[in-house]
Amino acid sequence: MTETTLTRFDDVRDAYRQKGLKQALYDAAGVIMADTLLTLWGDDHRRRRRLENRLFRRQTFEHYERDLLPRAVDEVLGPAAAEGRGDVVPLARRIVVNLTATAAGVDRPEGTPAETDRLFSYAVKFSEGATAVHSTRDPEELRAEVADALERWDEEFFAPSLDRRTELFSRFVAGEATEEDLPKDVLTVLVRNQDSLDLPRDVVRREVAFYMLAGMHSTGAATTHAVHGAFGWFDDHPEDRERMVGDPVFLQHCVHESMRLHPASPVARREAVEPVTLRGGTEMAVGDTVVMDLWSANRDTDVFGADADRFNPRRAIRDDVPRWGHTFGGGRHACIGMELDGGVPADEVAGSPLLLGTVALILRGLLVRGAQRDPDDPPQQDPNITRVWWGRYPVLF
Numbered sequence: 001m002t003e004t005t006l007t008r009f010d011d012v013r014d015a016y017r018q019k020g021l022k023q024a025l026y027d028a029a030g031v032i033m034a035d036t037l038l039t040l041w042g043d044d045h046r047r048r049r050r051l052e053n054r055l056f057r058r059q060t061f062e063h064y065e066r067d068l069l070p071r072a073v074d075e076v077l078g079p080a081a082a083e084g085r086g087d088v089v090p091l092a093r094r095i096v097v098n099l100t101a102t103a104a105g106v107d108r109p110e111g112t113p114a115e116t117d118r119l120f121s122y123a124v125k126f127s128e129g130a131t132a133v134h135s136t137r138d139p140e141e142l143r144a145e146v147a148d149a150l151e152r153w154d155e156e157f158f159a160p161s162l163d164r165r166t167e168l169f170s171r172f173v174a175g176e177a178t179e180e181d182l183p184k185d186v187l188t189v190l191v192r193n194q195d196s197l198d199l200p201r202d203v204v205r206r207e208v209a210f211y212m213l214a215g216m217h218s219t220g221a222a223t224t225h226a227v228h229g230a231f232g233w234f235d236d237h238p239e240d241r242e243r244m245v246g247d248p249v250f251l252q253h254c255v256h257e258s259m260r261l262h263p264a265s266p267v268a269r270r271e272a273v274e275p276v277t278l279r280g281g282t283e284m285a286v287g288d289t290v291v292m293d294l295w296s297a298n299r300d301t302d303v304f305g306a307d308a309d310r311f312n313p314r315r316a317i318r319d320d321v322p323r324w325g326h327t328f329g330g331g332r333h334a335c336i337g338m339e340l341d342g343g344v345p346a347d348e349v350a351g352s353p354l355l356l357g358t359v360a361l362i363l364r365g366l367l368v369r370g371a372q373r374d375p376d377d378p379p380q381q382d383p384n385i386t387r388v389w390w391g392r393y394p395v396l397f
């Protein structure tokens, strides 16, 4: 079996689109990823994706962006601004945990910051389990920790959320509840289709846990990267701070530029299930694998220019290339939350973005409140993660 690594933007795009390649990044992560959407293949993937897609429509995102998110941003950033200081890492986390839990179908009966932090720490542990392939830790020890977190999360959050939806659905079937009474979330979709999709409880549990990790961890990290990118840009272009608050297109370019430079996963990996010829001519036999180096492909100078390594929201790029590069993946497993987090850019010439996106909304919420780096308390990277990943990002308002 051979493994090929792709580092060029167009080669990675071609590999994402190849029909004969299946997901191969999570083989060591079964405890949390087995039979989740991201690891399914063929018809199983198509059927489940079609059902879950219904929740991830632009109309729903518009509702989030108009009604839920601004409230969540105010509730979290308002008190921090009143206090005059805060840390972007937990602040962003509180905003996105609640939003992701709503989309995934995880109830938060207490609604307190402490409960939000507990929910997030589960998501972090689940993420650690999902990225087991890159972990330097003892695999068995990590697996046991993730399994334990899954049990505790089940008891505290998942089981009550599942019970509530199962009961609501029974009442719906009996004609005692209407469509409007059913929550619009992933767990409800799975409860409604448990029989047709042949989903045992442990698969439903992993799917919801996977949504938690997919939504929370990457959105929180993307927000802190965007803040860091913006502050660095203002150091050299102070006049752009005001522009970023008032100009949604520029704000979104800033967010997309930081997403390009910091993909949530630095690589994707696929395995050939039939003979495949890659764009560069490489022939793959069944069982051969390909690693798509997203970090390098997103810095491909042929596509992003000679300064591809640098943060430049004013960058001009080809029309057929998203500003975030491959950060949301591509092909059949392309991120279902892409428009929710990244928004929907307008035509470059005509007007505002169709959707701003969660990350841009939070960044704007920080900037309008006057957030700036705390000169006496510089940001710190998470010591447990080898790539750039902010552990603390103190700001003054």
Ligand code: HEM
Pocket (backbone or CB within 6 Å): 023, 025, 037, 038, 039, 049, 100, 103, 211, 214, 215, 216, 218, 219, 222, 263, 264, 265, 268, 269, 326, 327, 328, 329, 330, 332, 333, 334, 335, 336, 337, 338, 340, 341
């Ligand atoms: C900045 C934030 C995010 C980034 C960078 C990101 C990135 C990605 C990437 C790269 C993939 C594809 C992985 C692969 O092909 O191996 C993916 C898939 C996925 N993402 Fe996201 N994601 C983000 C936010 C979200 C959110 C907010 C949600 C949901 C609430 C979400 C749910 C999913 C799901 C369900 C999949 C699997 C899709 C499938 O296999 O069909 N993501 N994401």
